[in-house]
Amino acid sequence: MNAYIIVGIVLVLWTLGGLYRRRKNRNKIICVVESSCTGCRRCVKRCTHHVLEAVKNEAGVRVVVKYPDKCTACGDCLSKCKFNALKLIERTN
Ligand code: SF4
Ligand code: SF4
Secondary structure (H helix, E strand, O other), rough: HHHHHHHHHHHHHHHHHHHHHHHOOOEEEEEEEEOOOOOOOHHHOOOOOEEEEEEEEEEEEEEEEEEHHHHHOOEEEEEEHHOOOOOEOOOOO
């Protein structure tokens, strides 16, 4: 019984944390620091909203924000980037 209560509390806290992060970041959007991006694609695989896309240019493979309107600023991709090449910035209209 205690295990159900603990699992319930964890689920409630997890949900509230997600809602808080979403509210806090609702005016933000992901941005790629091109000079730091290695094109590893870890962020592309992590984004379930398919916001990011890998493109090839003269410098090699780089990630771009292909569908900015779909970005929820959830931050999931940030934790996957080992090169500090992603930032959440204020959205401009
Ligand atoms: S995880 Fe970072 S370095 Fe890798 S492709 Fe994405 S932005 Fe570039
Ligand atoms: S912040 Fe979230 S929605 Fe936006 S690109 Fe990253 S993983 Fe995708």
